Amino acid sequence: MKKLIAALVGMLFIPLVLARPAATPVSPVTAREQLNATLWLQRATEYELATRQVYRLATERLTTVIAAPGSAATEQWGSTAAQLAALPTAIVVDLDETVLDNTYYQARQLLQGREYEEASWQAWMQEAAATAIPGAVEFLRAAAAAGHKIYYVTNRLCQPLASSPADECPARTATLRNLRALGLPNSDEAETLMLRGERPQWSSSDKSARRASIAERYRIVALVGDDLRDFVDRPVFEARRGELEGLFGARWFLLPNPIYGSWERELTSGACAPSMSSMDCAAQSLTRKYQQLKPQPAARPTPGS
Numbered sequence: 001m002k003k004l005i006a007a008l009v010g011m012l013f014i015p016l017v018l019a020r021p022a023a024t025p026v027s028p029v030t031a032r033e034q035l036n037a038t039l040w041l042q043r044a045t046e047y048e049l050a051t052r053q054v055y056r057l058a059t060e061r062l063t064t065v066i067a068a069p070g071s072a073a074t075e076q077w078g079s080t081a082a083q084l085a086a087l088p089t090a091i092v093v094d095l096d097e098t099v100l101d102n103t104y105y106q107a108r109q110l111l112q113g114r115e116y117e118e119a120s121w122q123a124w125m126q127e128a129a130a131t132a133i134p135g136a137v138e139f140l141r142a143a144a145a146a147g148h149k150i151y152y153v154t155n156r157l158c159q160p161l162a163s164s165p166a167d168e169c170p171a172r173t174a175t176l177r178n179l180r181a182l183g184l185p186n187s188d189e190a191e192t193l194m195l196r197g198e199r200p201q202w203s204s205s206d207k208s209a210r211r212a213s214i215a216e217r218y219r220i221v222a223l224v225g226d227d228l229r230d231f232v233d234r235p236v237f238e239a240r241r242g243e244l245e246g247l248f249g250a251r252w253f254l255l256p257n258p259i260y261g262s263w264e265r266e267l268t269s270g271a272c273a274p275s276m277s278s279m280d281c282a283a284q285s286l287t288r289k290y291q292q293l294k295p296q297p298a299a300r301p302t303p304g305s
């Protein structure tokens, strides 16, 4: 009898063991280096408090800075006060790791020892299962209730998939489904979602052309993102930092993202030759990152110099 019970218990556990992802990620080692960043977003109360803090500040600003005349988009700064005042208002938000939490995708890749890759990322998008970043839904609903149109400007790539070649932009269909499932404002309107590559002039991950397109019809009163490029292109920010930095916390609202972003691509720029395998590229990028750690503080200027 004991043997029978043991056999039955064993049979119950076999499917569980088979269904579990590998407990120890395999190579490449570079994917494992995302562990802390991913866990911080998924498990740290500090991350949740940080995003809620940003969105609470943005909500408070709806009745102060955001309600004031002017524009949050540098693309619109050439307009006169009268031209701006004649336009209805819009708030432009990024999606990934700003409104949508995709860390489930990151966790899956980590457990398999895999890097980000476009094919598996497209498959994750098709699930339309991203949850909301804490605080995002409340802010967007308050902003819409205050009369602002919400535009979702994302670098999700608009391209046909081998599995559904007839659909020119499956990322759009899936993303709209995800936004609607979360009950986000203006997600029932096709024009309020703008993807990378959806029009020839939107092929760049720089979002300036898409902001300029919105600025033709709306006064953009606030921007929300997790990457500098959600606000202004990186070189523009570096060149005009003194003028632009004060916008953060006023009309620009920045969420933390230690997993990926243009900050990371800047560190690893030029590390990979086009002929390299993805494994070699990952290893080269990792070497480049270690080379850029700062083991010493910068030398202090000598007094009087």
Ligand SMILES: [Mg+2]
Pocket (backbone or CB within 6 Å): 094, 095, 096, 097, 098, 225, 226, 227
């Ligand atoms: Mg993002």
